[in-house]
Amino acid sequence: MTGGFDDVVLEARDVVKNYGGVRALKGVNFEIRAGTVTTLFGENGAGKSTLMKILSGVEQPTAGHIILDGAPVVFHSTTDARDRGISIIHQELSLAPNLSVRDNIFLGREIPGRTGVDYAEEDRQTRELLQEMQLPIEPDTMVADLRVGQQQIIEIARALSVNSSILIMDEPTSALAASEVQVLFGIINDLTARGVAIVYISHHLEEALEVTDHAVVLRDGSMTARGERADIDLEWIVRNMVGEDYNLGAPPTGYDFGDPALSIRGLTVLDPENPERAIVDGLDLDVRAGEIVCLYGLMGSGRTELLEAIAGRGGVADGTVLLNGVRLDRQTIAERIELGVGFVPEDRQRDGLVQTMSVGQNLTLSSLKDCLVNGVLSPRAERKLSQQLIADVTVKTDSPDIEIGALSGGNQQKVVIGKVFATRPRVMLLDEPSRGIDIGAKGEVFRLLAARAAEGLTVVYSTSEVGECLSIAHRIIVLNRGRISAEFGPDATKEMIMAASGEAVAA
Amino acid sequence: MTTTTTTTAIITQRKKRSIGKLLIEGRAFLALILIIAVFSILSPNYLTTSNLLIMASHVAIFAILGMGMLMVILNGGIDLSVGSTLSFSAIIGGFLIQGVPINIFGVILYPSIPVVVILSCGVGALVGLVNGILVAKFKVAPFVATLGMLYVVRGIGLLMTNGLTVNNLAGNPELGNTGFDWLGFNRLLGVPIGVIIMGIIAIVLGFLLSRATFGRWLYASGGNERAAELSGVPVKAVTVWVYVISGICSAIAGLILASTLTSASPTAGNTYELTAIAVVVIGGAALTGGRGTIRGTLLGAFVIGFLSDGLVIVGVSAYWQMVFIGGVIVVAVLLNTLQYGRRPRPPASTTPPKIPGADDSPSEPPAPTASGQKTRASTVSSS
Numbered sequence: 054m055t056g057g058f059d060d061v062v063l064e065a066r067d068v069v070k071n072y073g074g075v076r077a078l079k080g081v082n083f084e085i086r087a088g089t090v091t092t093l094f095g096e097n098g099a100g101k102s103t104l105m106k107i108l109s110g111v112e113q114p115t116a117g118h119i120i121l122d123g124a125p126v127v128f129h130s131t132t133d134a135r136d137r138g139i140s141i142i143h144q145e146l147s148l149a150p151n152l153s154v155r156d157n158i159f160l161g162r163e164i165p166g167r168t169g170v171d172y173a174e175e176d177r178q179t180r181e182l183l184q185e186m187q188l189p190i191e192p193d194t195m196v197a198d199l200r201v202g203q204q205q206i207i208e209i210a211r212a213l214s215v216n217s218s219i220l221i222m223d224e225p226t227s228a229l230a231a232s233e234v235q236v237l238f239g240i241i242n243d244l245t246a247r248g249v250a251i252v253y254i255s256h257h258l259e260e261a262l263e264v265t266d267h268a269v270v271l272r273d274g275s276m277t278a279r280g281e282r283a284d285i286d287l288e289w290i291v292r293n294m295v296g297e298d299y300n301l302g303a304p305p306t307g308y309d310f311g312d313p314a315l316s317i318r319g320l321t322v323l324d325p326e327n328p329e330r331a332i333v334d335g336l337d338l339d340v341r342a343g344e345i346v347c348l349y350g351l352m353g354s355g356r357t358e359l360l361e362a363i364a365g366r367g368g369v370a371d372g373t374v375l376l377n378g379v380r381l382d383r384q385t386i387a388e389r390i391e392l393g394v395g396f397v398p399e400d401r402q403r404d405g406l407v408q409t410m411s412v413g414q415n416l417t418l419s420s421l422k423d424c425l426v427n428g429v430l431s432p433r434a435e436r437k438l439s440q441q442l443i444a445d446v447t448v449k450t451d452s453p454d455i456e457i458g459a460l461s462g463g464n465q466q467k468v469v470i471g472k473v474f475a476t477r478p479r480v481m482l483l484d485e486p487s488r489g490i491d492i493g494a495k496g497e498v499f500r501l502l503a504a505r506a507a508e509g510l511t512v513v514y515s516t517s518e519v520g521e522c523l524s525i526a527h528r529i530i531v532l533n534r535g536r537i538s539a540e541f542g543p544d545a546t547k548e549m550i551m552a553a554s555g556e557a558v559a560a
Numbered sequence: 561m562t563t564t565t566t567t568t569a570i571i572t573q574r575k576k577r578s579i580g581k582l583l584i585e586g587r588a589f590l591a592l593i594l595i596i597a598v599f600s601i602l603s604p605n606y607l608t609t610s611n612l613l614i615m616a617s618h619v620a621i622f623a624i625l626g627m628g629m630l631m632v633i634l635n636g637g638i639d640l641s642v643g644s645t646l647s648f649s650a651i652i653g654g655f656l657i658q659g660v661p662i663n664i665f666g667v668i669l670y671p672s673i674p675v676v677v678i679l680s681c682g683v684g685a686l687v688g689l690v691n692g693i694l695v696a697k698f699k700v701a702p703f704v705a706t707l708g709m710l711y712v713v714r715g716i717g718l719l720m721t722n723g724l725t726v727n728n729l730a731g732n733p734e735l736g737n738t739g740f741d742w743l744g745f746n747r748l749l750g751v752p753i754g755v756i757i758m759g760i761i762a763i764v765l766g767f768l769l770s771r772a773t774f775g776r777w778l779y780a781s782g783g784n785e786r787a788a789e790l791s792g793v794p795v796k797a798v799t800v801w802v803y804v805i806s807g808i809c810s811a812i813a814g815l816i817l818a819s820t821l822t823s824a825s826p827t828a829g830n831t832y833e834l835t836a837i838a839v840v841v842i843g844g845a846a847l848t849g850g851r852g853t854i855r856g857t858l859l860g861a862f863v864i865g866f867l868s869d870g871l872v873i874v875g876v877s878a879y880w881q882m883v884f885i886g887g888v889i890v891v892a893v894l895l896n897t898l899q900y901g902r903r904p905r906p907p908a909s910t911t912p913p914k915i916p917g918a919d920d921s922p923s924e925p926p927a928p929t930a931s932g933q934k935t936r937a938s939t940v941s942s943s
Binding site for chain 1: 770771772773775776777779780782783784786787788789790791792793794846849850851
């Protein structure tokens with residue numbers, strides 16, 4: 054560590070990051086000071102994690118510089134960054150569950166002894182660390198045997214053990230219990246007192262405000278605001294996070310809703326990780342034909358599980374789901390598609406697209422029977438259908454024969470939506486349809502859905518971006534821990550919705 | 561996400577194709593031409609019609625096995641039991657020709673040759689069915705399930721024969737079960753029957769892959785099983801069927817081989833599963849599933865067959881033959897990597913292109929602890 058407290062130790066200057074054709078970061082300037090906590094605020098997709106990946110050497114910036122202690126540096130890898138004193142604690146745990154706590158902490162930098170690894174010394178240092186973290190476990194405990202919160206603390210301990218001068222924490226509290234959060238904050242205070250610079254990212258705004266010294270707000274790849282703790286409050290953060298400068302459409306009007314198309318009673322889905330806990334907890338919901346309903350909730354609120362249960366993916370523990378009066382019970386996914394359920398999954402790459410196939414083949418995958426002539430796939434019929442779908446959902450591609458991977462995120466998402474449209478759904482379920490696509494494409498996706506709703510399609514979409522609730526939805530359902538905690542019309546405010554989700558208590 | 565970016569991506573892709581496509585995608589074909597050219601120079605007997613036909617009938621066995629294997633590999637699986645199934649089906653065929661004693665009635669049943677062939681193929685299908693159910697229903701890793709069947713089926717074959725070869729497959733004219741040698745010895749318009757059968761299977765499976773719903777389902781479930789399932793593809797049924805098809809192909813290859821050798825050996829087809837995999841890989845299929853064609857696999861079979869026969873003809877020692885063939889396989893896999901890129905294909909995470917903006921999502925870096933879903937379930941808010 055050079056210099057004293059409050060000196061800039063790490064700086065990002067005009068950092069740009071492109072993924073394929075999309076700009077995730079648009080020239081961000083950002084500085085980190087010794088002995089302080091800098092918090093990054095921003096919605097999903099604002100570029101927070103991308104920026105952190107660049108600062109920690111996971112990714113290289115497309116343009117711009119990283120300046121460490123006054124000199125430009127290039128981090129070739131996380132090891133490289135770690136050697137220069139920068140450690141990152143990821144949102145997802147990166148521990149090896151099959152190894153002990155000690156082995157995880159010293160992974161990749163084992164202390165050599167006379168015969169192989171000096172386990173005694175490693176054990177001693179691990180005990181010291183664990184004591185500091187107030188975690189009463191033995192160094193040889195398997196990581197797999199720990200609770201998620203404890204694993205998170207091990208992850209932090211590992212970062213501390215390399216004597217980092219800059220520590221990046223990406224959502225470190227998302228898996229911690231309240232008491233563990235307080236321990237973490239105590240540790241953060243200790244660290245800053247020692248002069249360590251901390252970068253903190255969290256969706257829990259209030260919690261973050263408790264520890265932060267500086268705040269930086271990112272929106273859509275650009276920095277929109279920065280401020281000192283004394284000058285900021287929750288309202289300031291939310292205002293700068295959400296912005297007002299884009300239009301995602303308005304709820305379609307000029308028609309009456311039909312009969313209830315989707316009727317859910319007492320639906321309960323158990324957490325596959327912890328069957329004691331209901332991740333969707335006795336939920337009741339009616340959605341009428343032509344209605345657009347938005348499900349808003351934090352991670353773990355049950356929105357994904359609710360949609361997957363209707364689509365036929367997850368197991369339902371209790372309750373009934375009626376689709377136009379037909380009970381959805383044991384039907385396979387294919388049978389549900391036949392009945393009119395359309396599902397756009399959250400993770401497009403993992404669940405939505407077949408990367409080895411072309412745009413056209415992806416589009417027609419769910420409706421191949423429409424391409425059959427005398428029981429044989431007709432290339433002509435298929436081409437006609439895929440071209441029609443491309444036009445319907447405005448996919449920007451020269452030809453249906455292009456590999457799906459060549460399209461941008463937004464166009465890929467439109468392909469997934471087009472594939473579902475081709476099955477002529479009556480109820481369309483979309484899990485975070487705007488995830489990982491840019492603002493322009495978001496607007497187009499919402500407009501497509503609004504147009505179909507006006508023709509009688511029932512749309513249920515989930516989102517974790519509050520701005521998207523107030524776009525095309527006729528009704529906003531806020532989920533909190535598997536239950537509906539509030540219901541709003543399109544006239545709700547962002548603050549009201551966020552408060553109901555448990556994300557931030559509005560003033 | 562403007563039109564420009566998309567177009568740029570398209571243009572770059574086209575460029576890549578125009579230059580690399582001929583070399584990379586036609587590599588098996590180029591290799592075959594090279595092999596034929598080199599051996600024609602080294603030996604005047606190589607490029608004669610009679611030799612080509614002999615080599616083609618050797619190729620047929622591997623091509624038939626390979627095409628069955630291709631189905632499994634397209635699905636992202638592997639079938640190690642094909643060599644054992646080949647031998648086992650031939651033994652069943654041999655036993656049927658020797659006669660089935662039915663003790664209750666004190667008679668011995670001699671099924672006619674078409675019945676023998678159908679029953680033997682049925683046995684192959686049955687082995688495939690067991691493989692398929694183990695993989696699709698009980699979620700046994702394909703490598704392990706079919707490795708198990710490799711031993712089980714081979715063992716049963718050895719038990720049935722006491723380890724001895726079943727000879728005398730000619731049948732008896734009085735019993736009306738002659739004609740088994742037709743498969744291995746006869747020719748239609750000068751072309752060996754085995755080669756014709758290979759052609760028929762290629763046409764049938766090629767049609768299945770390109771023009772039947774099943775083929776599309778197979779490519780989809782091999783490319784991304786989760787996405788295919790959510791699109792309404794009956795992925796489990798597809799998986800069972802590919803192993804059944806592979807089993808039937810093995811049985812057909814077994815019968816042709818037994819007919820050619822006029823005997824069914826319980827040790828026949830040993831390590832043929834590896835040759836079949838090599839054939840598929842040389843044909844450009846991706847072992848991760850979702851990519852590969854019948855045409856490529858046929859070419860792969862010709863490359864392997866023409867190479868090994870050529871080496872025999874020019875008198876290269878058997879040990880060197882192994883070295884050469886091994887080298888070809890490794891080069892083929894290297895080229896496959898070039899063609900499909902070194903994309904990691906984790907079972908459940910993002911694949912390229914990277915999703916920008918999804919950077920707040922729990923999918924990267926691939927956490928060793930859990931699949932994405934697990935992470936999602938465990939990152940419960942604790943405000």
